[in-house]
Amino acid sequence: MSISRRKFMQAGAAAVTGAAIAPGIHLVELAQARSPEEAASTAKRWGLLIDSEKCTAGCSFCVDACHTEHNITSNNRPETDAQWIRKVTAKDPDTGYTHYLPVMCQHCEKPPCVDVCPTGASFKRADGIVLVDKHICIGCRYCMMACPYKARSFIHEEITNQKSYVPRGKGTVESCTLCVHKIDRGDNNTACAEACTEFGNDAILFGDLSDLKTEIAKRRKTEPSRQLRSDLNLNTGVRYQGL
Amino acid sequence: MITRFLILFVLLFGFAATGVADADKSDDIRTPLPVIKITKPGKCVDDTDEMRRNHMDKILHQRDITMYDGIRTKQYSLSNCVDCHADEKTNSVLGKEGFCESCHTYTAVTIDCFSCHSDKREVKTSDNIKGKPEQ
Numbered sequence: 001m002s003i004s005r006r007k008f009m010q011a012g013a014a015a016v017t018g019a020a021i022a023p024g025i026h027l028v029e030l031a032q033a034r035s036p037e038e039a040a041s042t043a044k045r046w047g048l049l050i051d052s053e054k055c056t057a058g059c060s061f062c063v064d065a066c067h068t069e070h071n072i073t074s075n076n077r078p079e080t081d082a083q084w085i086r087k088v089t090a091k092d093p094d095t096g097y098t099h100y101l102p103v104m105c106q107h108c109e110k111p112p113c114v115d116v117c118p119t120g121a122s123f124k125r126a127d128g129i130v131l132v133d134k135h136i137c138i139g140c141r142y143c144m145m146a147c148p149y150k151a152r153s154f155i156h157e158e159i160t161n162q163k164s165y166v167p168r169g170k171g172t173v174e175s176c177t178l179c180v181h182k183i184d185r186g187d188n189n190t191a192c193a194e195a196c197t198e199f200g201n202d203a204i205l206f207g208d209l210s211d212l213k214t215e216i217a218k219r220r221k222t223e224p225s226r227q228l229r230s231d232l233n234l235n236t237g238v239r240y241q242g243l
Numbered sequence: 244m245i246t247r248f249l250i251l252f253v254l255l256f257g258f259a260a261t262g263v264a265d266a267d268k269s270d271d272i273r274t275p276l277p278v279i280k281i282t283k284p285g286k287c288v289d290d291t292d293e294m295r296r297n298h299m300d301k302i303l304h305q306r307d308i309t310m311y312d313g314i315r316t317k318q319y320s321l322s323n324c325v326d327c328h329a330d331e332k333t334n335s336v337l338g339k340e341g342f343c344e345s346c347h348t349y350t351a352v353t354i355d356c357f358s359c360h361s362d363k364r365e366v367k368t369s370d371n372i373k374g375k376p377e378q
Contacts, residue, residue, distance in 0.1 A: 039308075
């Protein structure tokens with residue numbers, strides 16, 4: 001049986017359309033899970049949405065979970081201890097109204113830390129995560145001065161007992177990695193967001209900002225949220241509500 | 244004629260036997276050698292000769308694709324090397340008889356990896372079991 005070229009193309013197009021709209025089949029979702037051999041791509045932009053109205057005084061589950069996950073320990077010298085998340089207290093001087101918010105690396109689209117880095121150690125990954133390549137970091141700390149969020153820490157002392165997935169060492173600068181090791185293995189969550197949901201007040205939501213089907217993108221579209229220091233036009237990956 | 248052959252045979256065999264005996268006396272060798280303990284033998288990444296000469300290039304290549312592209316395949320990953328090569332007693336690749344340090348000390352090559360990376364085999368402990376942390 002012979003089939004004309006036109007009919008063949010029509011049948012093919014119908015089959016493709018059918019697969020895309022058939023119930024239960026989502027071709028896009030199938031493509032979302034990144035295989036271990038696949039590089040991070042610009043198809044994703046990871047970020048956080050933090051509701052400061054839900055964040056309460058005295059709760060530090062996010063900070064503790066971050067410290068446990070990355071084995072960040074204190075030398076009892078708060079001035080120089082590494083700090084990937086800080087719990088910030090914001091108080092209205094007129095009314096006295098106080099609220100709390102965790103502040104970490106905001107994973108800017110245009111990160112000032114990357115702009116100033118003299119060696120290229122400070123860089124932004126394709127999926128929007130801002131990291132430090134400690135192999136080439138010389139510890140000059142320009143990035144710490146450039147960051148408007150005080151997100152970075154310099155490691156002043158020898159570190160031992162690092163986790164295999166979080167290399168950390170003296171003489172380099174570090175900050176929140178948005179739990180990049182968890183993202184790469186497909187956990188699709190950060191330690192802070194997991195702890196906040198499970199034990200805290202469900203104030204931190206992690207997700208892909210570029211995929212409009214994710215909860216974070218939906219909430220960002222329908223609810224008000226803002227960047228810290230939005231005047232700097234950095235297009236941060238971390239956004240806040242209730243400020 | 245036969246006597247000459249016999250003498251030759253005895254001499255050859257004798258020398259060979261002495262040679263074997265010398266090789267067996269490795270404890271008596273005055274030249275220090277690195278300690279290479281392989282607890283899990285077998286080819287994982289490449290042949291031993293290739294790995295001895297070029298392991299640093301393989302790790303360097305993997306380092307960049309992991310750092311920049313987030314590709315964390317196991318074959319060339321440093322933590323996978325450590326998981327297999329860590330000493331059974333110390334659980335580490337460092338130390339006097341550690342797989343990495345022993346050779347690097349012998350060849351006088353400074354090893355920088357472990358000032359940041361973990362030199363210990365990843366032990367699955369109760370850390371991974373979730374429970375509400377104390378505050």
